[in-house]
Amino acid sequence: MPHYKLTYFCVRGKGEFIRQLFALAGVEFEDDRFSLGPTGRGEGIAQTNWAEVKKTTPYGQLPVLDVDGKQLGEANAIAKYVAAEYGFNGANAWEAAQIDSVGIHYDDLFKACVPFYLSWHRISKQTMEDAYKSSVEAGRDAFFQPICKLLRENKSGFIIGDKVTWVDLLVADHCETFTKYNENYLEKYPEAKAHMEKIHSIPAIRKWIETRPETEI
Structure with a gap:
C-alpha cells in the first residue's frame, strides 16, 4: 500500500472532498494541515511559512498529494487519481x-x-x-x-x-x-x-x- 500524504490548509476548501474520498475508500492517509496565519484560525496547528512551502509545490499552490515521495498537484487531478485507484471514477x-x-x-x-x-x-x-x-x-x-x-x-x-x-x-x-x-x-x-x-x-x-x-x- 502506498503512503499517501495530503497537504492542505486547515480549512475544508479544495481539500476536504479529497480527504472524504480517502475515508470513503477506507484508505489511510497523512492529513497534513497547517495554519493560514495569525488570524485566530486553525488554533492548535503550528503555523508554517507559506512562502517557503509554496516553493516546494508543483504549481505554487495546494492541495498537493505526496505518493511515496512523488508529488501530484491540482485538486481535481488528485481526486481523479485516487478515485480511479479505488473505484470512484465512474463505471467506464x-x-x-x-x-x-x-x-x-x-x-x-x-x-x-x-x-x-x-x-x-x-x-x-x-x-x-x-x-x-x-x-x-x-x-x-x-x-x-x-x-x-x-x-x-x-x-x-x-x-x-x-x-x-x-x-x-x-x-x-x-x-x-x-x-x-x-x-x-x-x-x-x-x-x-x-x-x-x-x-x-x-x-x-x-x-x-x-x-x-x-x-x-
Missing part, C-alpha cells in the same frame, strides 16, 4: 468523462466564491455578505441549474452513474459550506439538498464528518 470511460465535465463546471462556481472566501479572512460579516450577494449567488445559479437537471434524470440519486463518485463528494461539501452560512442557499435547488443529505449519510462519510477537525469553511 464515458462516465469518467462526464464526471470530469462536472468537475470542470464546478471550477466556475469555485472562482465565483473566491471573494467570499477571501472576505472570511477579514473576519467581517458585512464584507462576507456583500461577497455572497455579489458573486456567490450568481455562481450558484449557473452551477446548480444543470446539476439539478442531471440529478432529476439520473434516478440513482448520484450526479453521474449508479454509484458515488468524487464529484458527488465535491458538490456535497460545497453545499455543506454554504448552507451552514445561509440555510436557504439551496432553497431553489431541492435536488441538490437531497443529494447532499444522501452523500453525507454514507456511513464512511458520516463518520469522517463526525470526527474530523472542525473548521468554519
Whole structure:
C-alpha cells in the first residue's frame, strides 16, 4: 500500500472532498494541515511559512498529494487519481468523462466564491455578505441549474452513474459550506439538498464528518 500524504490548509476548501474520498475508500492517509496565519484560525496547528512551502509545490499552490515521495498537484487531478485507484471514477470511460465535465463546471462556481472566501479572512460579516450577494449567488445559479437537471434524470440519486463518485463528494461539501452560512442557499435547488443529505449519510462519510477537525469553511 502506498503512503499517501495530503497537504492542505486547515480549512475544508479544495481539500476536504479529497480527504472524504480517502475515508470513503477506507484508505489511510497523512492529513497534513497547517495554519493560514495569525488570524485566530486553525488554533492548535503550528503555523508554517507559506512562502517557503509554496516553493516546494508543483504549481505554487495546494492541495498537493505526496505518493511515496512523488508529488501530484491540482485538486481535481488528485481526486481523479485516487478515485480511479479505488473505484470512484465512474463505471467506464464515458462516465469518467462526464464526471470530469462536472468537475470542470464546478471550477466556475469555485472562482465565483473566491471573494467570499477571501472576505472570511477579514473576519467581517458585512464584507462576507456583500461577497455572497455579489458573486456567490450568481455562481450558484449557473452551477446548480444543470446539476439539478442531471440529478432529476439520473434516478440513482448520484450526479453521474449508479454509484458515488468524487464529484458527488465535491458538490456535497460545497453545499455543506454554504448552507451552514445561509440555510436557504439551496432553497431553489431541492435536488441538490437531497443529494447532499444522501452523500453525507454514507456511513464512511458520516463518520469522517463526525470526527474530523472542525473548521468554519
